[in-house]
Amino acid sequence: MMAGMGCGMGCNSRTMTASGIRGNMGMEAGMEAGMRAGMEAGLQAALRAGVPGEMHVEFSGNMPDRMPGEMPRSMFAGMPADSGMANATPAAPGNMPPSMPMNGANAMPVNGGVSGNDVMPINGSVAGSNAMPVNSAAGNNQMAGGCIMRPGMERTKAAMMQQINEASFAMDDVLLFLDTHPEDTEALNYYRSVVNMRKNALDAYQRQFGPLLVDDVTSNTWDWVTEKWPWEGGY
Amino acid sequence: MWLYEKRLQYPVNIKEPNAKMAQFIMSQYGGPDGEMGASMRYLSQRYAMPYGEQKAVLTDIGVSVL
Numbered sequence: 001m002m003a004g005m006g007c008g009m010g011c012n013s014r015t016m017t018a019s020g021i022r023g024n025m026g027m028e029a030g031m032e033a034g035m036r037a038g039m040e041a042g043l044q045a046a047l048r049a050g051v052p053g054e055m056h057v058e059f060s061g062n063m064p065d066r067m068p069g070e071m072p073r074s075m076f077a078g079m080p081a082d083s084g085m086a087n088a089t090p091a092a093p094g095n096m097p098p099s100m101p102m103n104g105a106n107a108m109p110v111n112g113g114v115s116g117n118d119v120m121p122i123n124g125s126v127a128g129s130n131a132m133p134v135n136s137a138a139g140n141n142q143m144a145g146g147c148i149m150r151p152g153m154e155r156t157k158a159a160m161m162q163q164i165n166e167a168s169f170a171m172d173d174v175l176l177f178l179d180t181h182p183e184d185t186e187a188l189n190y191y192r193s194v195v196n197m198r199k200n201a202l203d204a205y206q207r208q209f210g211p212l213l214v215d216d217v218t219s220n221t222w223d224w225v226t227e228k229w230p231w232e233g234g235y
Numbered sequence: 236m237w238l239y240e241k242r243l244q245y246p247v248n249i250k251e252p253n254a255k256m257a258q259f260i261m262s263q264y265g266g267p268d269g270e271m272g273a274s275m276r277y278l279s280q281r282y283a284m285p286y287g288e289q290k291a292v293l294t295d296i297g298v299s300v301l
Contacts, residue, residue, distance in 0.1 A: 176295055179291040180288045213238070213239075234242075235243060
């Protein structure tokens with residue numbers, strides 16, 4: 001699910017459906033009850049009826065709450081009001097919304113056009129907190145790369161990673177738009193600016209905190225293997 | 236070609252292990268209606284797509300799903 005986001009906008013039929021679970025879950029009693037309760041409502045029903053309080057996977061930290069730069073006006077022209085895209089971009093044409101709707105009640109792009117289904121299946125709560133998950137910070141202030149973590153540095157690290165995330169999201173987004181609007185110079189300029197932003201953000205992070213791309217290993221040792229992986233408290 | 240970036244596209248913070256949820260998520264990755272299948276469909280259907288824009292869309296969506 002490298003970029004479920006991009007896809008979620010386009011293809012709502014592939015959001016989590018009841019049949020998806022049925023095929024694979026081996027029908028635990030709780031789930032089955034959920035299924036009977038509301039096949040059409042899919043996972044939503046299963047979650048509510050079948051396994052209350054059991055789904056604890058939570059996404060925290062934050063999505064970009066501010067888009068880098070300004071989106072080209074033309075990107076929103078002629079977009080049908082009821083499409084998934086419209087949900088993802090609730091603001092009027094022109095500027096991107098200053099903050100993306102990130103609490104569970106509002107539709108994520110992933111959930112876009114599924115009617116009457118305004119809660120993301122697997123997020124208990126998407127906290128709008130400004131801190132990235134930095135569970136590595138406490139107790140371990142020696143980074144594997146030999147760089148000593150000073151107080152406040154983790155914060156900087158999180159902020160820098162957030163810049164990468166924002167620029168990358170913007171790039172993925174405008175890239176899909178450009179695929180179908182290759183002549184749009186405004187979008188192309190936006191693309192150039194976010195690519196540049198992403199490149200700078202990546203460079204800045206990697207200079208300080210080690211490689212994110214395997215072709216950017218610059219140290220004298222192979223710190224690709226010594227730096228934390230995302231599932232180990234990295235990003 | 237797949238290029239790995241050592242970061243998550245969306246921050247994940249698992250508060251406690253949940254085997255049932257894990258199993259479900261795995262099925263969304265690799266199950267019959269999972270991301271992997273969707274990705275492969277996008278990436279193979281693009282060979283039959285006559286229009287440049289749509290070849291690009293299928294490629295980029297296929298990649299992002301992967």
